[in-house]
Amino acid sequence: TATYAVQGPLSGKKIVVTAGGTIERIDPVRYITNDSSGKMGIALAQAAQDLGADVKLIAGKVQVALPPGIPTLRIESAEDMYEACLNEWGKTDMLIMSAAIADYRPKSSSPRKIKKVGDTMALELVKTVDVLQTLGSQKEHQFLIGFAAETHDLDTYAAEKLQRKNCDLLVANDVTQTGAGFGSDTNIVRLFGPEGRIADLPKQSKYDTARDILLEASRRLEKGAV
Ligand code: CTP
Ligand code: CA
Secondary structure, three states, X not given: OOOOOOOOOOOOOEEEEXXXXXXXXXXXXXXXXXXXXXXXXXXXXXXXXXXXOEEEEEEOEOOOOOOOOOOEEXXXXXXXXXXXXXXXXXXXXXXXXXXXXXXXXXOXXXXXXXXXXXXXXXXOEEEOOOXXXXXXXXXXXXXXXXXXXEOOOXXXXXXXXXXXXXXXXXXXXXXXXXXXXXOOOEEOOEEEEOOEXXXXXXXXXXXXXXXXXXXXHHHHHXXXXX
């Protein structure tokens, strides 16, 4: 493997980016998932690398190609995502949780295909591990970036999530706005810090959005926000 140093505001920083949706298995041929395309997470990983960081991408189910030049670990479930993040946790300077992790998973996953039997079928779900909240509660030197995709009361939920998950920066978007939803090539986000609302970024490509988020994070890292 070739080693090369890129000069940039994030050079020397180890950054872990999570992207895509998780898959929570019902049986070997069926699962619960969500609409995440992985585009925002991939843009963050690419932009972080372009700004000089040493990036590791942890990807769930994505609907686009993964960047060949970024070391990537593929995972399936919320539990896998937790394990993968925990594994990187001690050596990472920044964790960016852009993945859309399922909130619930089937209580039991059948090793064999479930056969069609009755006229109705109930699926019991249990809460998954909250990766960001769990790691946030044991934060040391890590700079933590959380996301919140909302349809209503954006500011209230964003502030509440930043506090509850002990984030240093929270990226919120109103997914009902045109050009900000799942699968879109653009995004419109609002940034929050522990002090409250920081900035409203314009509608722009996910790459440019990612770059602005990372530049804000880098300024805060330098000021010793953590
Ligand atoms: N997150 C996580 N683990 C989960 C669920 C969410 O790490 N099991 C992370 C997401 O990656 C995101 C942040 O927490 O960075 C906020 O996710 P979100 O779904 O908006 O928050 P929830 O706490 O799950 O609240 P709700 O879905 O009820 O709005
Ligand atoms: Ca959720």
